Amino acid sequence: MSGAARQPQEDDSSSLHTDVPAITVTEPLKKEDTDSIFKPRNDPKDMSLRKLNKIRHLTSSSSMLSWRSRSMKDIFVGDLHILLRYGEHSIQGKRETQEDASRALTDVTKETSFMLTDTDKSDSDNHFAFFGVFDGHGGREASEFASKTLHRYLAEERLKNPNIKESLREAFHRVETDFMKKAHEQDLMDGSTASVAVINGRQLIAATVGDSELVLCRNTTALPLCDVHNPKKNQAEIERVTKAGGLIRFERLGHPKAPLNYSLAVSRAIGDMPFKHSDFTKGAPSGLIAEPDIKEYTITPVDQFLIIACDGLWDVMTHQEAVDFCLSRLKISDDPQLVSEELVTEAFDRGSTDNISVQLITFKNFKAPLHATK
Secondary structure, X not given: OOOOOOOOXXXXXXXXXXXXXXXXXXXXXXXXXXXXXXXXXXXXXXXXOOOOOOOOOOOOOOOOOOOOOOEEEEEEEOOEEEEEEXXXXXXXXXXXXXXXXXXXXXXXXXXXXXXXXXXXXXXXXXXXXXXXXXXXXXXXXXXHHHHHHHHHHHHXXXXXXXXXXXHHHHHHHHHHHHHHHXXXXXXOOOEEOEEEEEEEOOEEEEEEEOOOEEEEEEOOEEEEOOOOOOOOOOHHHHHHHHHOOOEEEOOEEEOOOOOOOOEEOOOEOEEOHHHOOHHHXXXXXXXXXXXXXXXXXXXXXXXXXXXXXXXXXXXOOOHHXXXXXXXXXXXXXXXXXXXXXXXXXXXXXOOOOOXXXXXXXXXXXXXXXXXXXX
16 A cells, blocks of 8 residues: 555654654545635645555554465476466455455466467467566555456467567556556556566566565565666655646655645556546646556576565565575475465554565475476
């Protein structure tokens, strides 16, 4: 729930400068609520936004909502044997609602076979794996929509263009376009980040929108795979938003018509109609976009596993801490599902106040040598 809009209280400037994650959430907006909210106010100190935000201070205990998944796929590329396994786990944590979603498929073709001809099904390039974590804010419509459509759109685009990077980018564009259309028709005001990995043989395509992140364990070193779209963590995003005419206040992206009252922690997200549609922006740019950062890597014999997680993990653990934790646990259990659950529990115990969602994708058997030959 990284991008949830936050309403500062009067004289709240000191809290805006702290690194402590906000523990307040915003209920989904309705258009009739925002028609009056985004009009100029006579009193610049008026930060109430009573119709916009209904703040709740959360004290509830962790709700263990888990996506339990165990699957395995052997990939042989030359003398490299990739034993593709994964585990995933998510908890609601101290948030009042669970707004995260995920998708994990070791073979996208099995779920999208209705789109393919027999020739397409026999083509090994179409049998790629897809993993993704989608961190919703202000609701879970956007995260659910993205988790259900992105891999399908990618499969469709791959039939037109075999280049996975280009097909994935187009799939992201379609998700954004289709969700924004749905949001306008149904008055949906929420948004979502996305952090996705596509694995095709030794090819690893990583993509992010927002501040969910992918981190590869290469040998024993943490390697973040994509840029994080959070003004607090990425100066380049501050420069991009400012150049586009958007506003950054207290390291958050401010709404173009109510920057003091309504802001996001992320500078890129799927959805978030109030920041993008002219009904709410009156044509003023916000700088919020859904353009993914997409990078391509080659899986090597020393690449051990990949972590995909929302900021509920990264708020309380560094990349290297998460890698070290998983590596130590995998050497004991060799069970990515169990270790994903242990990692989520560790983040909660460290004080994470957000939803916590993790996917752990491993490339080897941790009870065997680092790599084996076919």
